[in-house]
Amino acid sequence: xxxxxxxxxxxxxxxxxxxxxxxxxxxxxxxxxxxxxxxxxxxxxxxxxxxxxxxxxxxxxxxxxxxxxxxxxxxxxxxxxxxxxxxxxxxxxxxxxxxxxxxxxxxxxxxxxxxxxxxxxxxxxxxxxxxxxxxxxxxxxxxxxxxxxxxxxxxxxxxxxxxxxxxxxxxxxxxxxxxxxxxxxxxxxxxxxxxxxxxxxxxxxxxxxxxxxxxxxxxxxxxxxxxxxxxxxxxxxxxxxxxxxxxxxxxxxxxxxxxxxxxxxxxxxxxxxxxxxxxxxxxxxxxxxxxxxxxxxxxxxxxxxxxxxxxxxxxxxxxxxxxxxxxxxxxxxxxxxxxxxxxxxxxxxxxxxxxxxxxxxxxxxxxxxxxxxxxxxxxxxxxxxxxxxxxxxxxxxxxxxxxxxxxxxxxxxxxxxxxxxxxxxxxxxxxxxxxxxxxxxxxxxxxxxxxxxxxxxxxxxxxxxxxxxxxxxxxxxxxxxxxxxxxxxxxxxxxxxxxxxxxxxxxxxxxxxxxxxxxxxxxxxxxxxxxxxxxxxxxxxxxxxxxxxxxxxxxxxxxxxxxxxxxxxxxxxxxxxxxxxxxxxxxxxxxxxxxxxxxxxxxxxxxxxxxxxxxxxxxxxxxxxxxxxxxxxxxxxxxxxxxxxxxxxxxxxxxxxxxxxxxxxxxxxxxxxxxxxxxxxxxxxxxxxxxxxx
Ligand SMILES: Cc1ncc(C[n+]2csc(CCOP(=O)(O)OP(=O)(O)O)c2C)c(N)n1
Ligand SMILES: [Mg+2]
Numbered sequence: 001x002x003x004x005x006x007x008x009x010x011x012x013x014x015x016x017x018x019x020x021x022x023x024x025x026x027x028x029x030x031x032x033x034x035x036x037x038x039x040x041x042x043x044x045x046x047x048x049x050x051x052x053x054x055x056x057x058x059x060x061x062x063x064x065x066x067x068x069x070x071x072x073x074x075x076x077x078x079x080x081x082x083x084x085x086x087x088x089x090x091x092x093x094x095x096x097x098x099x100x101x102x103x104x105x106x107x108x109x110x111x112x113x114x115x116x117x118x119x120x121x122x123x124x125x126x127x128x129x130x131x132x133x134x135x136x137x138x139x140x141x142x143x144x145x146x147x148x149x150x151x152x153x154x155x156x157x158x159x160x161x162x163x164x165x166x167x168x169x170x171x172x173x174x175x176x177x178x179x180x181x182x183x184x185x186x187x188x189x190x191x192x193x194x195x196x197x198x199x200x201x202x203x204x205x206x207x208x209x210x211x212x213x214x215x216x217x218x219x220x221x222x223x224x225x226x227x228x229x230x231x232x233x234x235x236x237x238x239x240x241x242x243x244x245x246x247x248x249x250x251x252x253x254x255x256x257x258x259x260x261x262x263x264x265x266x267x268x269x270x271x272x273x274x275x276x277x278x279x280x281x282x283x284x285x286x287x288x289x290x291x292x293x294x295x296x297x298x299x300x301x302x303x304x305x306x307x308x309x310x311x312x313x314x315x316x317x318x319x320x321x322x323x324x325x326x327x328x329x330x331x332x333x334x335x336x337x338x339x340x341x342x343x344x345x346x347x348x349x350x351x352x353x354x355x356x357x358x359x360x361x362x363x364x365x366x367x368x369x370x371x372x373x374x375x376x377x378x379x380x381x382x383x384x385x386x387x388x389x390x391x392x393x394x395x396x397x398x399x400x401x402x403x404x405x406x407x408x409x410x411x412x413x414x415x416x417x418x419x420x421x422x423x424x425x426x427x428x429x430x431x432x433x434x435x436x437x438x439x440x441x442x443x444x445x446x447x448x449x450x451x452x453x454x455x456x457x458x459x460x461x462x463x464x465x466x467x468x469x470x471x472x473x474x475x476x477x478x479x480x481x482x483x484x485x486x487x488x489x490x491x492x493x494x495x496x497x498x499x500x501x502x503x504x505x506x507x508x509x510x511x512x513x514x515x516x517x518x519x520x521x522x523x524x525x526x527x528x529x530x531x532x533x534x535x536x537x538x539x540x541x542x543x544x545x546x547x548x549x550x551x552x553x554x555x556x557x558x559x560x561x562x563x564x565x566x567x568x569x570x571x572x573x574x575x576x577x578x579x580x581x582x583x584x585x586x587x588x589x590x591x592x593x594x595x596x597x598x599x600x601x602x603x604x605x606x607x608x609x610x611x612x613x614x615x616x617x618x619x620x621x622x623x624x625x626x627x628x629x630x631x632x633x634x635x636x637x638x639x640x641x642x643x644x645x646x647x648x649x650x651x652x653x654x655x656x657x658x659x660x661x662x663x664x665x666x667x668x669x670x671x672x673x674x675x676x677x678x679x680x681x682x683x684x685x686x687x688x689x690x691x692x693x694x
């Protein structure tokens with residue numbers, strides 16, 4: 001059967017025609033872009049096709065339907081597989097305002113513009129660009145990790161919102177991953193967590209094509225994947241030929257029938273190398289086939305050799321009859337169900353609706369504490385834990401946990417009814433991610449694209465272990481809240497392996513990421529409030545282990561200034577400072593102390609609290625000038641971290657007090673002296689800065 005001929009095809013032939021359409025669209029798009037991976041989409045086309053056409057509960061007419069099945073392409077380099085499928089299924093575009101449009105998310109024109117500037121078909125799938133892309137993938141392993149968070153989210157939503165006769169949430173998550181994904185640590189951590197939590201709504205399809213970029217996969221990968229996943233507590237099944245749609249169908253059925261654990265389907269496939277003579281070649285793939293190979297490959301598929309971007313008659317209709325019809329019916333039934341649910345349970349329905357729009361419930365900030373002035377004070381991790389415990393009661397879908405440090409991070413929700421999230425209680429709000437920081441970050445991203453507001457805690461130093469997930473949250477503009485405690489050498493005895501130095505500077509360099517390091521308990525309250533309002537990117541709360549004074553707000557400015565990123569906390573009389581002292585977090589009180597001592601000496605010093613550079617940079621020029629007047633050149637910054645970047649605020653004549661080496665293992669009091677984080681050092685720097693500015 002040659003595509004393009006005017007014969008009516010049905011059944012298996014039509015399936016093959018659809019699969020080869022996906023394949024040839026991928027080939028043509030990659031060839032036209034002269035960039036990208038054609039092989040993976042060619043090999044995986046039957047896997048994606050049979051899932052979408054026969055299994056996925058997804059309505060292309062309403063891709064934001066909350067109860068849709070999720071499809072994640074963790075092998076993001078196979079992006080054309082996803083784009084071709086979205087096009088053929090006729091998935092509609094949802095605009096940035098969240099409105100469903102009549103437009104296709106991916107049109108044939110967009111496929112022709114694969115990997116071009118401002119197209120909806122970027123090199124790797126970007127969820128914020130292309131409707132139907134559930135999460136941003138490309139860095140291998142991340143999509144797999146995200147899918148575990150999506151499965152957690154579905155389980156929590158079902159346990160929290162379903163009522164007898166009202167199964168509002170019962171969707172599944174399907175993930176295609178390759179050898180690369182399964183080699184990555186993050187996917188291994190995530191698979192371990194998923195098995196432990198018995199997430200039976202999760203199905204990974206492993207593209208066992210025995211090849212990676214360098215050559216045969218066995219050059220670097222020889223473990224028994226099936227046994228490994230059995231060990232994780234997964235159900236494992238195998239499809240020995242990716243082109244066998246019946247066998248694939250049976251594997252999906254096995255998944256759907258498995259109620260007590262996640263499923264791994266190992267799919268033996270051959271990566272598309274073009275014509276058969278190239279098939280067993282181990283030469284590098286991951287590049288366009290070249291015009292000649294394109295022709296040979298098409299010939300091999302029974303495709304017109306000269307046709308480009310050919311979509312034979314009947315293919316789109318077939319998708320409409322399959323996934324389109326099934327999804328449309330299911331979604332219509334769900335709409336009816338949800339409308340009855342809204343009548344019966346208006347408050348729950350309201351929560352679900354607000355969640356979808358990333359809004360907060362009314363009264364989300366009620367009962368928040370204020371902290372009285374206290375010279376001894378309280379660690380910012382402590383005050384943050386108190387605030388979180390209030391917020392989590394006000395915002396039902398604020399849920400999270402830590403990577404085995406709940407008691408240290410103070411992220412445990414202790415109020416009655418908070419509960420633990422476990423395989424036997426999916427409605428709990430306390431997640432135990434275990435010592436799996438990277439999977440925690442990836443799962444948080446998956447929860448976030450599922451519209452929950454996840455938080456996760458670990459020591460600030462171990463932000464390095466989940467950093468790739470922060471970057472992805474920033475890129476895909478999803479709000480996750482990282483609670484990083486033990487934020488400096490102030491943690492003391494655990495020593496330099498645990499003491500962050502460069503983390504503040506390096507995380508401040510990540511675009512669309514808000515780093516918030518509040519300077520006392522009341523700044524913590526404001527920092528959390530700010531965090532709850534940030535709905536398009538990650539927020540990193542950076543908190544102390546050690547107690548720091550709670551400042552007297554009747555004497556100094558209100559902590560509400562945190563909302564502007566930086567503010568004048570204490571000023572010289574008449575507002576004409578001789579020197580500006582600025583700090584974030586646990587060093588703020590040193591500046592306040594120095595300010596008081598300088599005042600006694602008749603020196604006018606202004607203290608600027610700077611919990612967030614990113615938020616401060618968003619303010620208008622007049623505000624920034626009012627906080628840091630350009631006429632005042634004598635400036636000092638104090639922060640228990642690398643000084644990199646503070647030049648921006650202290651200028652060439654300023655003084656920067658920070659850490660220039662790794663810390664040391666000792667009680668904090670001793671470290672404070674050794675590394676010079678005392679009022680005296682600040683005073684000394686202030687005098688130097690004043691002298692230099694003259
Ligand atoms: C974290 C990460 N490291 C490296 C890459 C570059 N990369 C893209 S595809 C690939 C090989 C993938 O092999 P496999 O997962 O088996 O996919 P296949 O080549 O079989 O399609 C690599 C190393 C990446 N995308 N992400
Ligand atoms: Mg492979």
